[in-house]
Amino acid sequence: MKHLHLLPLALVIAAVGGCQGPANSQRDQIRQEQFTLYPIGKVVKEAGKTLIVLDKKYQPGLLGLEKHSYVTVVYWFDRNDTPERRAILQVHPRGDRNNPLTGVFATHSPVRPNLIAITNCDIISIKENVIEVKDIDAFDGSPVLDLKGDFFRFYRPANQQ
Amino acid sequence: MKHLHLLPLALVIAAVGGCQGPANSQRDQIRQEQFTLYPIGKVVKEAGKTLIVLDKKYQPGLLGLEKHSYVTVVYWFDRNDTPERRAILQVHPRGDRNNPLTGVFATHSPVRPNLIAITNCDIISIKENVIEVKDIDAFDGSPVLDLKGDFFRFYRPANQQ
Numbered sequence: 166m167k168h169l170h171l172l173p174l175a176l177v178i179a180a181v182g183g184c185q186g187p188a189n190s191q192r193d194q195i196r197q198e199q200f201t202l203y204p205i206g207k208v209v210k211e212a213g214k215t216l217i218v219l220d221k222k223y224q225p226g227l228l229g230l231e232k233h234s235y236v237t238v239v240y241w242f243d244r245n246d247t248p249e250r251r252a253i254l255q256v257h258p259r260g261d262r263n264n265p266l267t268g269v270f271a272t273h274s275p276v277r278p279n280l281i282a283i284t285n286c287d288i289i290s291i292k293e294n295v296i297e298v299k300d301i302d303a304f305d306g307s308p309v310l311d312l313k314g315d316f317f318r319f320y321r322p323a324n325q326q
Numbered sequence: 327m328k329h330l331h332l333l334p335l336a337l338v339i340a341a342v343g344g345c346q347g348p349a350n351s352q353r354d355q356i357r358q359e360q361f362t363l364y365p366i367g368k369v370v371k372e373a374g375k376t377l378i379v380l381d382k383k384y385q386p387g388l389l390g391l392e393k394h395s396y397v398t399v400v401y402w403f404d405r406n407d408t409p410e411r412r413a414i415l416q417v418h419p420r421g422d423r424n425n426p427l428t429g430v431f432a433t434h435s436p437v438r439p440n441l442i443a444i445t446n447c448d449i450i451s452i453k454e455n456v457i458e459v460k461d462i463d464a465f466d467g468s469p470v471l472d473l474k475g476d477f478f479r480f481y482r483p484a485n486q487q
Contacts, residue, residue: 195381200363220356226415228429254387268389271475310440314432
C-alpha cells in the first residue's frame with residue numbers, strides 16, 4: 166500500500182506507453198465534447214410531391230436559393246438514433262452480404278456514429294418556407310438539418326476583385 | 327380584466343389564422359427536438375501535412391476506405407458555435423459586400439443554424455486511425471463528425487443481384 170501514491174504516475178506511463186511518442190500522444194487526443202443540432206425543418210411527402218418544409222423562422226435563410234437548380238440537403242437518420250446503432254462501425258453495404266464487410270466511413274450507410282445524411286436534390290420550386298424537390302432518398306418526416314446551395318456557381322472568391 | 331380567461335383561445339386563433347388551413351398547419355409544424363453529435367476525430371495540420379486523426383475507437387470504421395481516392399469529410403465550424411452566430415440567416419457570400427445579401431442555405435457560409443461543413447479531400451494514405459489528405463478547407467483542430475467514401479463506385483444496389 167505504501168506505493169499507492171505512485172499510481173497516478175503509473176497511469177500516465179501506461180497511457181503514453183501505447184503511443185508512438187509524446188507528439189502523437191497529443192495528436193491522438195480527441196476532446197470528449199459534444200455539439201447540438203436543432204432541426205430547421207423536415208421532409209414531407211404528400212400527394213405525389215416531395216417537399217422540404219422549413220420552420221417559418223428559418224425562411225430568410227432561403228433568400229437567393231431560387232437561382233439554384235439543385236440544393237444539398239443534410240438530414241438526420243432519426244430512426245437509427247439509439248446508442249446501439251450509433252456504435253455500429255462495420256456493415257455489408259446496402260445490406261447485401263455479397264458486399265464485403267466495410268467500415269461505415271467508407272460507405273453512405275444510415276447507421277454510423279453521427280447520423281448525418283447528405284444528398285443532392287433538384288429544385289422544382291420555392292414558395293415561402295417550402296421547397297419542392299424532384300425526389301429525395303429520405304423517409305417522410307425526416308428531420309432536415311441544413312441546406313447548401315450550389316455556391317461556386319454564383320459567387321466570386323473574395324481575392325478576385 | 328373579466329375577459330382575460332379568453333386570452334389562450336385568442337392566441338390559438340391568432341396562431342392558426344396566419345396559416346393556409348389545417349393541412350398546411352400540420353405540415354408546417356416542426357418538432358422542437360434536438361440531436362447530439364459526438365466528434366469522431368479532428369483535423370491536424372503539422373509539418374506540412376494535413377491529417378484526419380480519428381479517435382482510436384472509431385478505427386474499425388475505416389475498413390475499406392483505402393480503396394477510395396477521396397473522402398467526403400463532415401466537420402463542425404466550432405469557432406462559430408454561439409447562439410448569436412447560429413441565429414445569422416443572411417450573409418454577403420465570402421464576406422464580400424459586392425456579393426448580394428444571401429440566405430445562408432444558398433451558400434456554404436461558416437455561419438448557419440447547424441454548423442455542418444462538408445468538403446471532399448483527396449486521400450494520400452491511411453495508417454491505423456490517421457488519414458493523410460492532400461488539403462482541407464478547415465482550421466487545424468476542427469472537430470470531425472463523419473466521413474463518407476465514394477460509395478457508388480464500389481457497391482452494387484441491393485436490387486441488382
